[in-house]
Amino acid sequence: MTRNGGDVTVESLTALGATHVFGIPGQHALGLFDAIRRSELSFVSSRVENNSVFAADGYARTTGQVGVVFCSTGPGALTALGALQEAYAACVPVLMITSQIPRDGLGGARKGYLHQLDDQQASARNVTKSTATVRDAAAIPGVLADAWATAQAAPAGPVWVEIPQDVLLEEVAVPPVTGLDAEVPAPRRPRPEVAAEAARLLAGAERPVILAGGGVRRSAGAPEALVALAETLDAPVVSTAGGNGAIPLAHPLSAGAWIEDRFTTDLLEDADVLLALGTSFGEVTSNYGTFAPRGRAIQVDAEARVLGSNHDVLGVHADAAAALADVAAALPEAGARPGARRSGASVAAELRARVQARLDSQDLAAEQRLLADLRAAVPDDTETFWDMTIAAYWAWSAWDPRSGGFHTAQASGGLGLGFPAAIGAAVGTGRRAFAVTGDGGAMYSIAELATARQHDADLTWLVIDDGGYGILREYMTGAFGEATATELARPDFVRLAEAFGIPVHAATPETVGDVVAGTFATSGPAMVVLPATLRMFSAT
Structure with a gap:
């Protein structure tokens, strides 16, 4: 069969050492996804583009490899920007390959293409180390090799490459890509x-x-x-x-x-x-x-x-x-x-x-016990992911990573990283990962229960349900005496997980440690729901 720009792309990624790709198909990106079918790359299908990047982020943090994302033009690409901001702020090497409208429409030369943005790269420049548009399939290997090296060069970070639809679909005379070097600069030494x-x-x-x-x-x-x-x-x-x-x-x-x-x-x-x-x-x-x-x-x-x-x-x-x-x-x-x-x-x-004396004087025994019980329940070498929730604010200081990895969304401070990043880690490392979110943050990534089930990812997701945006509730109450817009209607998380076919466990503050520990003796995804309202510590 004939080869096209999509084939050149996946051949280049394989030659660079990629094994996994995260993402969601889209109209202009179909050439990329059809080419995966003819490659050895493993594709992890997310449900929201932002979560695709979070998953690639978690994969990169835990494997030391570049996390690769395939994404579609316009709305899909824009939806991914929030997660790219976290990867940029946290210096995580992610390669974002997004499609584009055909070349004759780039820059607004022609109007009316579905998903069209006159300058799609402009949207990415604030949250990436570099951006590039490929206009000919012969340039794909070199552009991707440069992007691969840039993503890993210290300080590491995400890079953005967009390939127009017609470049991906056109038949090419480019020889199959069997070897490709990406020269990552040696770490900079001080003068x-x-x-x-x-x-x-x-x-x-x-x-x-x-x-x-x-x-x-x-x-x-x-x-x-x-x-x-x-x-x-x-x-x-x-x-x-x-x-x-x-x-x-x-x-x-x-x-x-x-x-x-x-x-x-x-x-x-x-x-x-x-x-x-x-x-x-x-x-x-x-x-x-x-x-x-x-x-x-x-x-x-x-x-x-x-x-x-x-x-x-x-x-x-x-x-x-x-x-x-x-x-x-x-x-x-x-x-x-x-x-x-x-x-x-x-x-x-x-x-x-x-x-410790300050903490002990503040009636925070429940919060300290929760962190201690979770630390005892989770194996020492586990990669842990903490969303922006009160438990994570405690974990920034109180969690002892031991021989495992400690990963948070603290760099840019957005919601939603914990669960999809843990999926990426589980897929990449082959070991069970652990994610903690609040009920507010959980709704940012709830659709990825389908991803976890589809790919049978080994991970435990703890959702601490306090009925709202707990940290914002504390901030607003402290600043203004009462909170506004922090209370949330939310689903029955237990029944919802069951609907996705995910083993789920209801826990109490007294049982959560044992429940979480039990999930580490299982395979595949598991969810633990803990109804609890936690308090922040006073630091003065």
């Missing part, structure tokens, strides 16, 4: 003089503190290098919400991840030298703008534009692992540590004790 200056500051510090952000977790080898440098400096390590797990919470130098607690902010402010790794000092990390460092701050990040964007810093433009290695190597020449340096382990233990 030697900058690494030496950072080492000099740290060597002379009496109260050094390390702040570990999500960039540490994303950088290969950085968590181990972080622990080694912290031990050399005897410095306590605070983790951001995105960096939770960068250092084991059980390590004596771990000061925890209670980044929103004022005691933690005080510790960061009091450091005479603060080494911030892979964090932009964003809204949550800066404790909502209240953090004001009094000492010298060193900021390491692979993304040049975040350096110094919120505070006066010694900016180190580099990958976290490379920077940690070079700074550690420069320490011996920077001079001996001062004898007056405090014990990092004592500082970390004191901070954890003060935070």
Whole structure:
């Protein structure tokens, strides 16, 4: 049979190492989907385009591979933008391949095509690292190879390639694509003089503190290098919400991840030298703008534009692992540590004790017990996904990832990531994943129960049903004395899951740990519904 642009696309992806594709068919994209039938790629059929990207995001976070999405023109492509924003903010490598109207209509040259946008790429530019339009099938392999490399180059992120309908369907003379290289640049190393200056500051510090952000977790080898440098400096390590797990919470130098607690902010402010790794000092990390460092701050990040964007810093433009290695190597020449340096382990233990005492004074035993019961129920190596819900706000600080992955939507803060991302993780890793959402967030992705059932994905989905947008209810009540538009009509989640053919379990706060643990002895999807109203902790 003849080959077309769709075949060239799937051949290129296969040559690049792709094994799975997420997405939804559409009129202009039919050439892509017909070509999958003739390929070895496994297709995961979502029900909403936004959830296709979330699933590819979860796949990428847990496999270390690029998550690939096929999407249709116009409404389909636009529906995916919210999830692309999360992948962009969280530095997750996703390759979005969307169709386009035929070439003669691009740029509005002709009007009246179904799904037509005069400049579809413009919609994607705010939420992707790069965008491209392919106008000839011969260019597909090279464009996809460049996009594949760009998605993975630190800082990683989503990329956008659109291919017009006629390019996908036209017969091609392009030879079958059997080999394709995508050269991912080596991680950026710091300039030697900058690494030496950072080492000099740290060597002379009496109260050094390390702040570990999500960039540490994303950088290969950085968590181990972080622990080694912290031990050399005897410095306590605070983790951001995105960096939770960068250092084991059980390590004596771990000061925890209670980044929103004022005691933690005080510790960061009091450091005479603060080494911030892979964090932009964003809204949550800066404790909502209240953090004001009094000492010298060193900021390491692979993304040049975040350096110094919120505070006066010694900016180190580099990958976290490379920077940690070079700074550690420069320490011996920077001079001996001062004898007056405090014990990092004592500082970390004191901070954890003060935070725990504050929590214990607030009548939050139910919330603390829930997190403890879930931690005991979920195997240590499980990839966990937390939607924007009160339980997740607790988990940012209270969840110990141990040997598993801890993934949240905290980067951009949108609803709906948890469940579809867990589907992507389950499909990609072949291991059972765990997702937690509220009832409000659950409705963003409820249709993906069909996806989980269709692909028999191994995952447990915990829905905490408090009858509304719980975190917004707390925010509004705190700010205005009462909440508006936060209470929600919702389905009977148990009966709804049953209608999809999903094993479902009703739980209580007393039984939820055992119920969740039981699902890990099963295969395929399972849903647990917990009616409960949780409260947020006060951080001051």
